[in-house]
Amino acid sequence: MAENGPLKVALLGAGVVGSQVARVLLAEGDTLESRVGRRLELVGIGVRREGIERAGIDSSLFTTDSMGLVTRGDIDVVIEVIGGIEPARSLVLAAMRSGASVITANKALLAQDMAKLSATANDNEVDLYYEAAVAGAIPIIRPLRESLVGDEIRAVMGIVNGTTNYILDKMTTASLSFEEALQQAQDLGFAEADPTADVEGHDAAAKAAILAGLAFHTDVRQSDVFCEGITSVTADDIAAADAMGCVVKLLAITKLTNDDEPRVIVKVHPTMVPKTHPLASVSGAFNAIFVDSRDAGQLMFLGAGAGGAPTASAVMGDVVTAARNRLRGSAAHVQTGYMKREVAPIGDATARYYISFDVEDRPGVLAACATVFARHNVSLQTVQQSYLEGLERRDGFAARLGVMTHEASETDLAGVLAELAEASFVGTGVNYMRVEGS
Structure with missing residues (x-):
C-alpha cells in the first residue's frame, strides 16, 4: 500500500452481485473515500470469460487471469462473489497468502472450509469478512461475531431462504399448491429455473452451518446439518398448522443440548411456528433471524435476504471495515472453533x-x-x-x-x-x- 495512495481492490465475479459492487466502487468513490479515509481503486475484475458488456463498467477492468489478479502483490482487498467451492477456494486462499484481506459472500465455501479460511487469515494477519453470506442485507454476522461475543447465545433460529419463504407464504395466504407457488416464484425471479438448492433446503443448510459456528464457537460444516426441504409440504399441513394457531416456515435452527457438556444441534426443516412468534409474520421473500441470548435477551433481524443491491450493501459494509483496518495496520482476529463442541446427531x-x-x-x-x-x-x-x-x-x-x-x-x-x-x-x-x- 503506497503511503497516501489509493487502496487497491480486486473483484472476483461480475454477475448480479458483482456488477452491483463494481458500480458502487466506481460511482461512489468520493463517498467511500470520506468513510474510509483513503480512495478505493478498483483495479481488476476476474471473470470466466471476457467480451460480455456490463453497463457502467469499463471493459478494460475485466480479466480471465483471476489468480494473477489476486496474487500480484499490491492488492489490499479482494472481494469474492463468484460462488461455489472451486476456483473460489484457491483464489481466496492465494489472496490472503499474498497479503490481501478478503470479503466473500460465498456461503458454500464458508460452510465447507471455515476453519481453513479463518486460520489462513490469522496466519497472514489479514481480514476475512462475510456479512453477505447468510442473509443478504441483514446484519447478522457482525452481531454474532462482535456485538454479542461477550454474551452467551442460547439459540439462533431463522428464515434464511427467500424462495422457500415466498412459496410457503403463498401456500398459506393464497391457498396455492406447492407447484403453483413455485411457478409464481420463478415467474417473479425469486426462484431459479432449477430450484433444487432452495426447495430441498441445501442453501439454508449452508447458512445454518455458518450461524452455528459463530453462535457456539465450533467448527460446523454443511455436512453436519440435518436437512429437510419443503417439497413434501401439502395444503393439509398448512391447514393443520392454521388450526393449531401456527404457520409453516422453513427454518434454520441451531441450539445446544442440555447435556453436562453441551453439544450443538444444527438443522433445517419445515416447522410449525406459533402465530405469536415474531418469525411467523415474515412474509414474501424476506429473511429474518431470531437470536436468543442470556443477557441481551431476544433479538430479531429482518430484511431483504437476496438480490444484487441488498447483497452488495452487505459486501460494501465489509469492504469499508476491512479498508479502515488496513489503514490502521490491523486485522480482526478470526476466532472459530475454539470451544470444540461436538455436533449432536439429529436423534438427540x-x-x-x-x-x-x-x-x-x-x-x-x-x-x-x-x-x-x-x-x-x-x-x-x-x-x-x-x-x-x-x-x-x-x-x-x-x-x-x-x-x-x-x-x-x-x-x-x-x-x-x-x-x-x-x-x-x-x-x-x-x-x-x-x-x-x-
Missing part, C-alpha cells in the same frame, strides 16, 4: 411435534394411542379429534387425530411413528411436523 435433538393420523372410531382407540406415546416417553399436550366424511373415510378409519406433544427427542418420536404405522387401529399415512418457537 428435541422439539415439540404435531402428529396427525386416521384412526378407527371406536371405544378404547384414544387410550391405545396415548399408550403408544407413553411407551416412548412422549408426553401429549393437546389432542384434537375430527370426523372424516365421504371420500376421506378409508377402510373404516372414520376419525382423524391431531396430536401436539410436549418437547421430546427425535429418537423417541421415531419410536412413536414406527409403532403407530404398525398399529391395526391406525390408518396409513401418519404425518408429522416439528414445532418451534413456543
Whole structure:
C-alpha cells in the first residue's frame, strides 16, 4: 500500500452481485473515500470469460487471469462473489497468502472450509469478512461475531431462504399448491429455473452451518446439518398448522443440548411456528433471524435476504471495515472453533411435534394411542379429534387425530411413528411436523 495512495481492490465475479459492487466502487468513490479515509481503486475484475458488456463498467477492468489478479502483490482487498467451492477456494486462499484481506459472500465455501479460511487469515494477519453470506442485507454476522461475543447465545433460529419463504407464504395466504407457488416464484425471479438448492433446503443448510459456528464457537460444516426441504409440504399441513394457531416456515435452527457438556444441534426443516412468534409474520421473500441470548435477551433481524443491491450493501459494509483496518495496520482476529463442541446427531435433538393420523372410531382407540406415546416417553399436550366424511373415510378409519406433544427427542418420536404405522387401529399415512418457537 503506497503511503497516501489509493487502496487497491480486486473483484472476483461480475454477475448480479458483482456488477452491483463494481458500480458502487466506481460511482461512489468520493463517498467511500470520506468513510474510509483513503480512495478505493478498483483495479481488476476476474471473470470466466471476457467480451460480455456490463453497463457502467469499463471493459478494460475485466480479466480471465483471476489468480494473477489476486496474487500480484499490491492488492489490499479482494472481494469474492463468484460462488461455489472451486476456483473460489484457491483464489481466496492465494489472496490472503499474498497479503490481501478478503470479503466473500460465498456461503458454500464458508460452510465447507471455515476453519481453513479463518486460520489462513490469522496466519497472514489479514481480514476475512462475510456479512453477505447468510442473509443478504441483514446484519447478522457482525452481531454474532462482535456485538454479542461477550454474551452467551442460547439459540439462533431463522428464515434464511427467500424462495422457500415466498412459496410457503403463498401456500398459506393464497391457498396455492406447492407447484403453483413455485411457478409464481420463478415467474417473479425469486426462484431459479432449477430450484433444487432452495426447495430441498441445501442453501439454508449452508447458512445454518455458518450461524452455528459463530453462535457456539465450533467448527460446523454443511455436512453436519440435518436437512429437510419443503417439497413434501401439502395444503393439509398448512391447514393443520392454521388450526393449531401456527404457520409453516422453513427454518434454520441451531441450539445446544442440555447435556453436562453441551453439544450443538444444527438443522433445517419445515416447522410449525406459533402465530405469536415474531418469525411467523415474515412474509414474501424476506429473511429474518431470531437470536436468543442470556443477557441481551431476544433479538430479531429482518430484511431483504437476496438480490444484487441488498447483497452488495452487505459486501460494501465489509469492504469499508476491512479498508479502515488496513489503514490502521490491523486485522480482526478470526476466532472459530475454539470451544470444540461436538455436533449432536439429529436423534438427540428435541422439539415439540404435531402428529396427525386416521384412526378407527371406536371405544378404547384414544387410550391405545396415548399408550403408544407413553411407551416412548412422549408426553401429549393437546389432542384434537375430527370426523372424516365421504371420500376421506378409508377402510373404516372414520376419525382423524391431531396430536401436539410436549418437547421430546427425535429418537423417541421415531419410536412413536414406527409403532403407530404398525398399529391395526391406525390408518396409513401418519404425518408429522416439528414445532418451534413456543
